[in-house]
Amino acid sequence: MRLFQKTNFNFIKHRKIAYAISLLLMVAGIVSLLVRGLNYGIDFKGGSEVVIRFSKSVDVSSVRSIIGQAGVRGSVKQYGMERAVLLSTDYHGETADLKGLITRALADRMPGNPGEVVSVQAVGPSIASDMKWAAMKALGAALVGILLYVSVRFEIKFATAGVLAIFHDVLTVLGLFSLLGGIFDFMPLEVDQSIIAAFLTIAGYSITDTVVVYDRIRERLRGQKPSEYERIFNESMNQTLSRTIITSGTLMISVLVLFIFAGPAIRGFAFAMFAGIVVGTYSSIFVAAPIVFDWQQRSKTAIKLRGAS
Amino acid sequence: MKNNRFKLILIAVVALVSVWSIWPTYRDHELSRTLSAFRSSEDSLKFAIDHRAEIEQARDKSLKLGLDLRGGMHLVMEVDLFDLIEQKAWNKDARFQQIMASVRSSAATSGDSPVELLAAEFKKQGIPLSRYFYDIRNSDREIVDKLNKESQDALVRAKEIIRNRIDQYGVAEPLIQTQGARRIIIELSGVTDETRVRKLLKGSAKLEFRLVKDHESLLRAIDTINSMPAQGQVVTAPADSSVAPALLAGQAGAKVATAPAPGRKLSDMIGVMKNGLVFTPEYARDYVSAMFKREDVQARLPQDTELLIAAKPELTEKGEKFFPIYLVKKSPELTGGVITEAKATFGTENVQPEVSMSMNDEGTSKWARITGANIGKQIAIVLDGAVYSAPVVQSRIPNGNSVINGISGLEEAKDLEIILKAGALPAPVRILEERTVGPSLGSDYIQAGLMSMIWGFAAVAIFMVFYYNKAGLAADFALVLNILIVISVLAGFKASLSLPGIAGIVLTMGMAVDANVLIYERIREELAEGKMLKSAVDAGYSRAFSSILDSHVTTLAAAFLLSQFGVGPVQGFAVTLMIGTGASLFTAIVVTRVIFDLLVGSGFMDEKSFG
Numbered sequence: 001m002r003l004f005q006k007t008n009f010n011f012i013k014h015r016k017i018a019y020a021i022s023l024l025l026m027v028a029g030i031v032s033l034l035v036r037g038l039n040y041g042i043d044f045k046g047g048s049e050v051v052i053r054f055s056k057s058v059d060v061s062s063v064r065s066i067i068g069q070a071g072v073r074g075s076v077k078q079y080g081m082e083r084a085v086l087l088s089t090d091y092h093g094e095t096a097d098l099k100g101l102i103t104r105a106l107a108d109r110m111p112g113n114p115g116e117v118v119s120v121q122a123v124g125p126s127i128a129s130d131m132k133w134a135a136m137k138a139l140g141a142a143l144v145g146i147l148l149y150v151s152v153r154f155e156i157k158f159a160t161a162g163v164l165a166i167f168h169d170v171l172t173v174l175g176l177f178s179l180l181g182g183i184f185d186f187m188p189l190e191v192d193q194s195i196i197a198a199f200l201t202i203a204g205y206s207i208t209d210t211v212v213v214y215d216r217i218r219e220r221l222r223g224q225k226p227s228e229y230e231r232i233f234n235e236s237m238n239q240t241l242s243r244t245i246i247t248s249g250t251l252m253i254s255v256l257v258l259f260i261f262a263g264p265a266i267r268g269f270a271f272a273m274f275a276g277i278v279v280g281t282y283s284s285i286f287v288a289a290p291i292v293f294d295w296q297q298r299s300k301t302a303i304k305l306r307g308a309s
Numbered sequence: 310m311k312n313n314r315f316k317l318i319l320i321a322v323v324a325l326v327s328v329w330s331i332w333p334t335y336r337d338h339e340l341s342r343t344l345s346a347f348r349s350s351e352d353s354l355k356f357a358i359d360h361r362a363e364i365e366q367a368r369d370k371s372l373k374l375g376l377d378l379r380g381g382m383h384l385v386m387e388v389d390l391f392d393l394i395e396q397k398a399w400n401k402d403a404r405f406q407q408i409m410a411s412v413r414s415s416a417a418t419s420g421d422s423p424v425e426l427l428a429a430e431f432k433k434q435g436i437p438l439s440r441y442f443y444d445i446r447n448s449d450r451e452i453v454d455k456l457n458k459e460s461q462d463a464l465v466r467a468k469e470i471i472r473n474r475i476d477q478y479g480v481a482e483p484l485i486q487t488q489g490a491r492r493i494i495i496e497l498s499g500v501t502d503e504t505r506v507r508k509l510l511k512g513s514a515k516l517e518f519r520l521v522k523d524h525e526s527l528l529r530a531i532d533t534i535n536s537m538p539a540q541g542q543v544v545t546a547p548a549d550s551s552v553a554p555a556l557l558a559g560q561a562g563a564k565v566a567t568a569p570a571p572g573r574k575l576s577d578m579i580g581v582m583k584n585g586l587v588f589t590p591e592y593a594r595d596y597v598s599a600m601f602k603r604e605d606v607q608a609r610l611p612q613d614t615e616l617l618i619a620a621k622p623e624l625t626e627k628g629e630k631f632f633p634i635y636l637v638k639k640s641p642e643l644t645g646g647v648i649t650e651a652k653a654t655f656g657t658e659n660v661q662p663e664v665s666m667s668m669n670d671e672g673t674s675k676w677a678r679i680t681g682a683n684i685g686k687q688i689a690i691v692l693d694g695a696v697y698s699a700p701v702v703q704s705r706i707p708n709g710n711s712v713i714n715g716i717s718g719l720e721e722a723k724d725l726e727i728i729l730k731a732g733a734l735p736a737p738v739r740i741l742e743e744r745t746v747g748p749s750l751g752s753d754y755i756q757a758g759l760m761s762m763i764w765g766f767a768a769v770a771i772f773m774v775f776y777y778n779k780a781g782l783a784a785d786f787a788l789v790l791n792i793l794i795v796i797s798v799l800a801g802f803k804a805s806l807s808l809p810g811i812a813g814i815v816l817t818m819g820m821a822v823d824a825n826v827l828i829y830e831r832i833r834e835e836l837a838e839g840k841m842l843k844s845a846v847d848a849g850y851s852r853a854f855s856s857i858l859d860s861h862v863t864t865l866a867a868a869f870l871l872s873q874f875g876v877g878p879v880q881g882f883a884v885t886l887m888i889g890t891g892a893s894l895f896t897a898i899v900v901t902r903v904i905f906d907l908l909v910g911s912g913f914m915d916e917k918s919f920g
Binding site: 081094121138145150153193197207215216219251252263269 | 377385417503742744746747749750753757760761765768769775776778811815816818819820822823826827830833856860862863864866867873874878879883886
């Protein structure tokens, strides 16, 4: 079976449209980040999350009022699992006290439907700020590392454009999290450690995709005149298009399976990955290579590429 | 073909090693199924005894599941090194306290070593460290080195003591390791009583024997304090954040402990009974305890004394709980360092559990002198700042024995025994992060993980055959080998598989076929240009190689960084992703290549086999 046989899209010609779309996405993301901010999980803001599972189906609002009356400030939501609710609170003291308070209050007020605390996660504020730092360092190091590697394998223009594309992808997904955060009960879209894991994986995937396009460009570019570059860029992108789409396809299948089957703890991660794959695939075709092309046109020198093939 | 023979042997070896590494996991699963299938417990016991060696070996070598899948506790604890530093300092004045307070608050948001933070603050204020630490002739650098050494020792000692306690409590395969300059990570699986474990880990077990002051002094002290205004609330009163529980409970956003209403008079919270016993009711205990630690309160007390509250309440006739208050000497007569043996028992005269202790030679002779000099007086046995009992000394005790009573249950006595035997922590610890997953949720997660692996594999495998025909089958074979390698490496290196780890495997399935997609697309192109099948396959592999290498290196780099910076759950994901990416480099370039060489040569594949 073949989906993309002998395509002949003129990507370079229409690159300004792609730039505009990308700019729009990023500006929308930044505005949302500034206005709505991010919905941080307890990993990064500190606090406690308690999952309570009941033996029968339960009305979330009545659980909310019972827990509220017991003196626990926080939000109670349906957890993405049957008969379970999730309590999130800023509390980060003795989890035993919190657990006892909840268990007692529920046993008193809902004797017919006993609730069991199946999971408690509590993160203190100092460790939360440490984790934030570690996450930023990891992302920063990933970007620098990729910049260096691609510079060595290709050249600085390619590397910079690739890193810009990653930046674009992560920013767009982050913007999406800001826009949609807290809207859906089945996936709160909180930014926690697993989302950082998703960002790093997206960064790796995005540059993978980009590098495949670059690789083809490099292969075709050898010994050609700069006037031929536009044609070569276009042809290379068309030739790799099928591979790009198929790979994102198989990866999307995996991520979709995770989203559906792996349970609520993985759902936010799967969503971030899905969005990241879509944006990452788009950016390797419409952002990274066109930027290299534009940069090339301005500098007006022939591309000197390293690396064998 | 010679080249292929080597590759074939390599593939066979990899596959065999993988199966060999996964085999115990399969056996373990089978054996536990057999065990649970027996109707009577006698049969299953007999089977277990007969096959003991095999069962144990399989269990030891099988793939370990992460805490989130089998249920357990993950804790990050912090050793309060500032407390240690304060212990080391002498000549502590108001200036010193002020500096310590500011360093503490800056440490709350920084992961730097406390000693470095302290040194920086002293430098900023222009005070030499030698004013408070060690010898006056020491340079700042020397003192920083010494304090750093002390801190490192304290962290390692704390880790060892915690390991001791956990071992004695009895948890299978605990994982205890230090992280950074002041943290300890603890992973415990299958813990049923989390509250007890938490208490066991946190108890600093600072045992002290202190002289109780006479009754008149206590009444006078209470009178003085009762006349003081009851300013402040529980939330703000403990200015000294060195008290870990007060810090945690005090800053709580959610209101858990019921604090007495502000504006209440102090005399409402401290009472004197007809028989002269001074007490505080249960509801006011936390408040009164925090107040006793206030400096302005302590300043009103007689020289070298301190007010302490009993650990266990007594009951009035109406069943109300109240805690006796004691005025004790601030400097202890003897500390828990001299304890060599501790044993939880039941007391002779009643059924109350107690812990009997014996001391080393030095302690024994001191204890004999102390008891001999204080016959007829009370000596309080103080554990972590609470009075457990305050018996009246009847006679000189020559043999170094002593007893803690006033313990509420046998369980608590057992825990005390463990803590006393393991020794006191060098500095207080507190829990920074805690993740507990119950076993029922864990089995749900296992189910979810299995489902996603099965569906993930099925979907990707079917797609590949659908899109690439016979070549897709080769890719699927490589995929199976890839998953085998990931699981066997995890099992072989005794790494555990968590839910994020499973997510990493599922994601790897999607990514691993990328290398094959790259090659197949290239082969299709070469075929479209009219090349012969054999040369098209050759060209496809050699031309796609550069892309495959670059893409794998970048993915590996991202996963590696994640495993370095990420903590806990995320690390499991990063590790499986790394192994999976590495394995896919092997399966795509070596394994499928050999398959094609063999199949193309035998005529099983033709130009149409690539879809």
